[in-house]
Amino acid sequence: QSVLTQPPSASGTPGQRVTISCSGSSSNIGSNTVNWYQQLPGTAPKLLIYRNNQRPSGVPDRFSGSKSGTSASLAISGLQSEDEADYYCASWDDSLNGVFGGGTKLTVL
Amino acid sequence: QVQLVQSGAEVKKPGASVKVSCKASGYTFTSYDINWVRQATGQGLEWMGWMNPNSGNTGYAQKFQDRVTITRNTSINTNYMELSSLRSEDTAVYYCARGRLFDIWGQGTMVTVSS
Numbered sequence: 356q357s358v359l360t361q362p363p364s365a366s367g368t369p370g371q372r373v374t375i376s377c378s379g380s381s382s383n384i385g386s387n388t389v390n391w392y393q394q395l396p397g398t399a400p401k402l403l404i405y406r407n408n409q410r411p412s413g414v415p416d417r418f419s420g421s422k423s424g425t426s427a428s429l430a431i432s433g434l435q436s437e438d439e440a441d442y443y444c445a446s447w448d449d450s451l452n453g454v455f456g457g458g459t460k461l462t463v464l
Numbered sequence: 465q466v467q468l469v470q471s472g473a474e475v476k477k478p479g480a481s482v483k484v485s486c487k488a489s490g491y492t493f494t495s496y497d498i499n500w501v502r503q504a505t506g507q508g509l510e511w512m513g514w515m516n517p518n519s520g521n522t523g524y525a526q527k528f529q530d531r532v533t534i535t536r537n538t539s540i541n542t543n544y545m546e547l548s549s550l551r552s553e554d555t556a557v558y559y560c561a562r563g564r565l566f567d568i569w570g571q572g573t574m575v576t577v578s579s
Contacts, residue, residue, distance in 0.1 A: 399569040400569055405567070452526075453566075458508040
């Protein structure tokens with residue numbers, strides 16, 4: 356059972372906007388920043404969003420992140436077939452332990 | 465380019481130990497923590513622990529506190545994760561990842577625990 360809570364699945368059609376939620380507590384998301392990772396099948400995770408809403412170089416601006424209180428969200432606009440992947444949120448807790456969400460499998464219909 | 469390259473797949477018997485390496489290149493090894501994360505087949509990501517390669521300080525998830533040891537060799541820019549008393553539930557892909565952002569990941573090392 357993961358420390359951060361994500362919906363197990365999400366879906367959308369090409370061009371749609373999809374959001375994935377990530378819920379935590381005051382000891383993790385509430386007091387630390389949130390990062391998001393994209394994992395394509397058979398590959399290592401890739402940093403998608405860091406420090407709540409920052410995009411690494413090379414990540415399309417279709418991907419955006421936000422945080423409010425003890426929750427965070429990842430939004431993907433203009434959904435494309437290549438966005439079909441697993442998405443994970445992550446943060447740190449007050450004991451300096453890394454914490455992950457259980458992952459959300461995004462299906463592009 | 466900046467990369468983390470891990471050692472190859474391992475097959476171990478229950479009760480044995482495994483040591484996975486993670487070699488860094490393209491950046492100053494001692495400037496970023498190294499984290500270890502594992503993923504069982506079809507499951508999510510699980511954080512195991514971290515090390516500051518400069519100071520040697522470590523931190524471990526409580527679940528693995530008694531069984532995991534993270535070390536490093538700064539002369540060859542390599543970090544190691546050793547997991548002992550292996551059981552079948554430890555069968556997973558083990559990743560190293562750089563820094564508090566996990567911005568660079570190794571390719572993963574499959575560890576299979578089977579009698």
